[in-house]
Amino acid sequence: MRAQRTGGNVGGVVVNNEREWVLxxxxxxxxxxxxxxxxYQGPIYNLAYRMLGSGVExxxxxxxxxxxxxSRLSSYDPERKFSSWILSIASHYCIDRLRRRRHGSVSMEExxxxxxxxxxxxxxxxxxxxxxxxxxxxxLLEELPPQYRLAIVLRYWQEYSYQEIAEITESTExxxxxxxxxxxxxxxxxxxxxxxxxxxxxxxxxxxxxxxMSSCF
Numbered sequence: 001m002r003a004q005r006t007g008g009n010v011g012g013v014v015v016n017n018e019r020e021w022v023l024x025x026x027x028x029x030x031x032x033x034x035x036x037x038x039x040y041q042g043p044i045y046n047l048a049y050r051m052l053g054s055g056v057e058x059x060x061x062x063x064x065x066x067x068x069x070x071s072r073l074s075s076y077d078p079e080r081k082f083s084s085w086i087l088s089i090a091s092h093y094c095i096d097r098l099r100r101r102r103h104g105s106v107s108m109e110e111x112x113x114x115x116x117x118x119x120x121x122x123x124x125x126x127x128x129x130x131x132x133x134x135x136x137x138x139x140l141l142e143e144l145p146p147q148y149r150l151a152i153v154l155r156y157w158q159e160y161s162y163q164e165i166a167e168i169t170e171s172t173e174x175x176x177x178x179x180x181x182x183x184x185x186x187x188x189x190x191x192x193x194x195x196x197x198x199x200x201x202x203x204x205x206x207x208x209x210x211x212x213m214s215s216c217f
Contacts (some may be wrong), residue, residue: 018036
């Protein structure tokens with residue numbers, strides 16, 4: 001799920017007034033910021049869930065992304081797309097969490113249990129498990145370096161263009177294409193390795209089955 005452009009619809013919310021919401025939010029209007037939360041909480045949650053592989057951690061990441069965005073509104077550049085800005089904040093948080101996880105230093109963040117709006121929609125992971133082998137996908141994503149994982153998620157699940165991914169990740173289009181190419185090669189290699197392992201296991205099972213049958217005669 002991705003946030004639509006101006007004039008579109010996000011999670012049932014028309015965002016043709018997004019620029020106005022941003023300007024009002026920067027002026028301290030909490031109701032305007034609540035509209036932005038409603039528009040982007042779905043895409044941010046989906047991003048965090050794909051990156052972190054946990055519904056609980058994705059909720060924390062979504063909450064933290066909006067808390068950080070709200071506290072940094074004074075530094076927001078109105079000429080920059082709000083979607084790129086908020087997704088960049090969420091991406092940095094997820095990458096930092098993954099790096100600390102790999103170093104064994106992750107603990108539950110001290111999160112204020114405050115929400116702008118209650119989210120009554122089905123959880124994205126609940127929808128995902130209905131249409132894909134989410135556990136297998138997560139297993140592949142978890143093997144990728146955080147920056148590669150982020151590029152894959154933004155490109156193939158959020159369906160952003162190379163230019164948009166470059167804006168979100170604060171890099172260049174060539175860097176994005178390079179990460180995607182390397183990530184795809186890594187995932188292809190993992191799939192091939194898994195296929196070979198499955199083939200060896202099947203051969204072993206067939207061999208055991210034949211041995212068991214021959215012992216019966």
